[in-house]
Amino acid sequence: MKLLKTKAGLKGTLTVPADKSISHRSIMFGAISHGKTTIHNFLRAEDCMSTVAVFKELGVKIKEVGQDIHVEGVGFQQLKAPNKNLDAGNSGTTMRLVLGILAGQPFHSQISGDASLNRRPMERVMGPLRSMGGELQGQEGSEFPPIDIQGKKLSSITYEMPIASAQVKSAILFAALQATGTTKIIEKEKSRNHTEEMIKQFGGTISVNDKTITVPGGQQLTGQEVTVPGDISSAAFYLVAASLIAGSDLHLKHVGVNPTRTGILDVLKEMGADIVETAIDQKNQAADLAIKAAPLKGVAIGGEIIPRLIDELPIIALAATQAQGTTVIRDAQELKVKETNRIDATAQELNKLGANVEPTEDGLIIHGPTKLHGGVVDSHGDHRIGMMLQITALLTEETVELTNPEAINISYPNFFTDLASLI
Numbered sequence: 061m062k063l064l065k066t067k068a069g070l071k072g073t074l075t076v077p078a079d080k081s082i083s084h085r086s087i088m089f090g091a092i093s094h095g096k097t098t099i100h101n102f103l104r105a106e107d108c109m110s111t112v113a114v115f116k117e118l119g120v121k122i123k124e125v126g127q128d129i130h131v132e133g134v135g136f137q138q139l140k141a142p143n144k145n146l147d148a149g150n151s152g153t154t155m156r157l158v159l160g161i162l163a164g165q166p167f168h169s170q171i172s173g174d175a176s177l178n179r180r181p182m183e184r185v186m187g188p189l190r191s192m193g194g195e196l197q198g199q200e201g202s203e204f205p206p207i208d209i210q211g212k213k214l215s216s217i218t219y220e221m222p223i224a225s226a227q228v229k230s231a232i233l234f235a236a237l238q239a240t241g242t243t244k245i246i247e248k249e250k251s252r253n254h255t256e257e258m259i260k261q262f263g264g265t266i267s268v269n270d271k272t273i274t275v276p277g278g279q280q281l282t283g284q285e286v287t288v289p290g291d292i293s294s295a296a297f298y299l300v301a302a303s304l305i306a307g308s309d310l311h312l313k314h315v316g317v318n319p320t321r322t323g324i325l326d327v328l329k330e331m332g333a334d335i336v337e338t339a340i341d342q343k344n345q346a347a348d349l350a351i352k353a354a355p356l357k358g359v360a361i362g363g364e365i366i367p368r369l370i371d372e373l374p375i376i377a378l379a380a381t382q383a384q385g386t387t388v389i390r391d392a393q394e395l396k397v398k399e400t401n402r403i404d405a406t407a408q409e410l411n412k413l414g415a416n417v418e419p420t421e422d423g424l425i426i427h428g429p430t431k432l433h434g435g436v437v438d439s440h441g442d443h444r445i446g447m448m449l450q451i452t453a454l455l456t457e458e459t460v461e462l463t464n465p466e467a468i469n470i471s472y473p474n475f476f477t478d479l480a481s482l483i
């Protein structure tokens with residue numbers, strides 16, 4: 061498809077779609093709790109619908125009631141053995157977190173995904189779940205889905221994480237809630253903490269001391285009312301577009317600003333972006349963001365900030381192509397095992413349009429500023445690469461054409477309509 065263009069920048073007000081990570085978890089916590097959970101502002105995108113389908117197959121009643129979603133919680137005790145293979149689609153979050161739940165269930169199940177998900181590493185989750193007593197087996201040396209799970213009675217572990225991953229941490233937390241004894245997880249770097257926050261919100265017990273998380277087993281949770289804030293990972297595309305395009309004056313409403321997710325705000329501000337947070341909603345960890353165009357400069361990005369902006373690195377790389385000087389992204393080797401290899405895809409596609417982006421073993425080196433031109437680019441079947449390329453197209457005089465644009469439906473089905481309303 062031919063991508064959208066603008067001359068005047070991004071202007072107006074937008075409510076970005078609901079947070080994907082919190083939407084997945086709201087269904088999962090609703091299912092394993094007792095009583096009803098009501099979800100306001102649930103993200104109706106392909107990834108989260110995969111989570112809904114998996115829990116329906118596990119016997120949980122999930123209904124749309126007006127704009128809300130109602131989940132009739134069954135607790136850990138009443139999930140049902142599925143009648144067919146569970147399909148996580150493209151969603152790593154669905155597969156990895158559900159493994160933590162299924163590892164402790166008294167039945168056999170199998171879970172797989174689409175071609176992309178079936179090539180993503182799963183031993184990182186299965187390893188610790190096996191040490192807790194779960195029986196899990198994948199394909200090809202057990203690394204890849206489909207995964208067979210024979211649920212067992214689990215016991216607690218102390219686990220020092222070799223990688224910073226909220227998905228691995230969350231799978232262990234779901235297993236720990238069902239286990240006997242108290243589980244301790246020591247994070248490598250602090251990653252998004254939505255699972256920890258929701259354990260508290262659903263009436264559970266958890267203690268977090270810097271990078272050490274302690275959770276007693278055998279917990280019973282209670283259904284809640286959840287309001288999902290806007291997704292800062294979706295807001296990221298507008299933050300960068302409005303920062304780069306002269307004349308922009310944009311307001312984004314009720315964006316989630318949980319500190320484990322706001323690395324992009326820190327980096328863009330350090331690059332010189334004009335972003336102001338207002339209307340802070342402490343309860344839902346959300347704020348409105350006002351953005352105006354500003355000249356950007358290159359920065360060094362690495363270390364503890366990486367998990368706080370891991371999904372935003374492709375769009376940050378685009379910002380860097382327009383910044384004065386060199387931007388170096390390090391410690392981001394995890395990008396290689398996302399929906400596609402995002403180090404290679406980002407460098408390859410941006411370079412097709414005239415950028416100077418070098419892929420490295422653990423990140424990217426971007427020399428800016430570069431004038432970008434038209435061409436034909438590909439999403440690599442990855443929603444965030446597709447959206448980054450649409451924002452890139454706003455910067456070129458010539459037309460940019462995108463192949464495989466439908467990947468964007470994974471997290472943001474209304475992306476093109478929303479963007480069109482601002483340009």
Ligand code: S3P
Binds near residue numbers: 226227228252371
């Ligand atoms: C997510 C965690 C991150 C992130 C993904 C969503 C989550 O993955 O990239 O988009 O909801 O827990 P990792 O845990 O593999 O870093």
